[in-house]
Amino acid sequence: MSRYVMKLPDVGEGVAEAELVEWLVQIGDHVTPDTAIAEVLTDKATVEVSAPVAGEVVALHGEPGDVLAVGGDLIGIETDQAGVESSTPDDGENEAGTLVAADHSNAEALTPSDPPTTDSATMPAARRSPRREGGGPIAAPAVRARAKAMGLDLATIPGSGPDGRVLHQDLDRLVNSVARVHPGAASGLVSASDEGHRIAVRGVRRKIAERLSTAWREIPHITYVEDVDVTELERLRAELNERSSDHGVRLTILPFLARAMVMALADQPELNAHYDHGAETLTTFDAVHIGVATQTDDGLRVPVVRHSEGRGIWGLATEIGRVTAAARDGSATRDELSGSTITITSLGAMGGVVTTPIINPPEVVIVGVNKIETRPAWRNGAFQPRQMMNLSSSFDHRMVDGWDAATFVQRIKRLLETPALLFITDS
Template identity: 50%
Template sequence: MGIHVIKIPDIGEGIAEVELVAWHVEPGDDIVEDQGLADVMTDKATVEIPSPVRGKVLALGGEIGQLMAVGSELIRIEVEGAGKASEAAKPAPVAVAPSPSRSSVSPSQPSPAGGRSEAPRAPEDKPIASPSVRRRAWELGVDLAQVPGSGTAGRITHADLDGAAAGAARIPQPKRASAMKSLGPGDIENIPVIGMRRKIAQKMQESKRHIPHFTYVEEVDVTEVEALRARLNAKKDRQRLTLLPFLMRAVVVALRDFPQLNAHFDDTAGVLKRHGAVHLGIATQTEAGLLVPVVHHAQDLDLWESATELARVAEGARSGKATREDLSGSTITITSLGALGGIVSTPIINHPEVAIVGVNRMVLRPVMRGGAVVARQMMNLSSSFDHRVVDGQVAAEFVQALRGLLEYPATLFIDAG
């Protein structure tokens, strides 16, 4: 017998270390080739590390939440033969949303299915499945131990899961993270901040430490744009529009006159990098935390194309199927809490951007118009700016431009001269 050592792989893009966010095996487990061993996270992506060999797990090289250097020892496996120190196992495709535990793992892109002959699995054997299959099984309430696998070494594929979903054994769903257990007066619960939550915390800290924020709030009468939205939604053959595509369009049009806000600020080099294309980040709440999927080249999209792309990237972020491209490259961000938007907020800029537009709750209330009190749909925009490169007057003029475009929605569709 020999020992096979698997190391943290070089995932590329100059990454020097990763965070270990989930183990799928324990010391003493018998594993097969291509079985998922662990999930590691870099930036906002999760990568599953599979085993290149069959054997028994001897030792794990790190604990959940630990930062590990590329090339460091991940796991030791006892194998037949002499064994060796492995060049890091080839990682599985990148995915989003890290694993909080062994039983709730991160999704990744589906693995190709093997032959269709189903491999039997003993009751005591752990089911072999990719993170995306495990996540779908968790969402469907399907017990993977009851699903026969048709892939290599009995690996469960998406097709196997689809076939079993209708009549498979159901398992109790774990409580959502928000459903915290009750604590007694003298109890203290220590909750490690790891995975995506750690990345979010680092990102927020970086933004607040480096960027001197200031927030400008303006009231907007959205009665006319809401009337237009209702009229367009009456056409049943088109995708239903929310207010966000109109706001996306307003940002694109307003940036024609304020291109310095569609930018990144490199404070190390002291350079403001303006972008010709508008890549709109859309802050999106997911089970893994707050992610910012990106609608690329928003300046080229009409309302319905914007709505379609917005729905695609937001759903990708929520389901864990977003690609690295979907989660990177934004040049300015929109954030909205919808009905929970409150009256005023102070959104944090998505570093290294220089502006973020926040949408507050829409309410029907009395407003003076033409000497009379009338009911109007009103909404506040709370927008934050990097005061190092954006003066207060410029910020105010930009928000006033957004206000004018939303209050007179016909101007959203006037091409630049």
């Protein structure tokens, strides 16, 4: 028998560290080379790490929430497998572990709630939640974080998802059952504690905090806001949706905006770029890979519509729908969550009047979409009701002058206000 010390493998190109989300095994468990042992999170994606050898788990190096360095000790396995060294090499070769995409495809949408604190005497009876073999209850990281903040034990909550996975709706169901027993608590008539609740910032939220802090600290933003008359575009969009149901997807404003951005970037390619401040270089790209900021159960993600320059309106709509759905259900790959050259951010109908979006580094532009609303506009000597929408776009002022920023947005505005231009492919 010998002890095999597995190192944390490189879980993504250029990744130096990863957060330990959850152990999927515990000391004393027997593992085989295909056993998933841990779930880790990078700024790209959540992945599962598999054991490289068969044996008994004798050491776990780290607690959930710890940030571990690539190449650092991850797990100790007592093994009698022939030809196994006592520890993994430092070059991160295959024996350091096998990676598979983590499955969060059953994560449900977050339902806001403010439940009362309960104790075991008042909690409804519940069976214990099913567990992974040798591990804890099955639940996505966001569900675990929410349950912890609510003071709930996941092991006592019956899961309604596949294989007994605990979902957000299971937490809501438990809270509602408590409210029926204690209606005063649900109506807010019970005095709340004066003490605050300290919640550790972990997982995707910590990565979001790190990236946004860096972007806001290092990038001098300039935000340019312009109103756009989308009356004709909305009329065209409604007609296309009515006549083209065979495409299997409904058109939103986003594919039209993406097409307009591609056409505007053809005249200003320096905006489709990455800026490296340390190397003092601006890398421009011929390919337009548009990131689409997407709210998910685990926080903000930016899936990427690759080669947007080669897609028409329907192709853009289909791919936007596909990658955003993958981001929301947790099935998006690392490649689908990285490599964007410019980003769109939209809150849909909640888009407000003006926003100040933060740039997604190392990009130099982010285009924000605000809500469409009917406003009076002066047309042909009289006020007319028009469908109006604001674009709130931010630029890295180190690389983009105000004139160039305004020119870019004005180009997009002209294309959206004259939507027939979006279908011209020989310009």
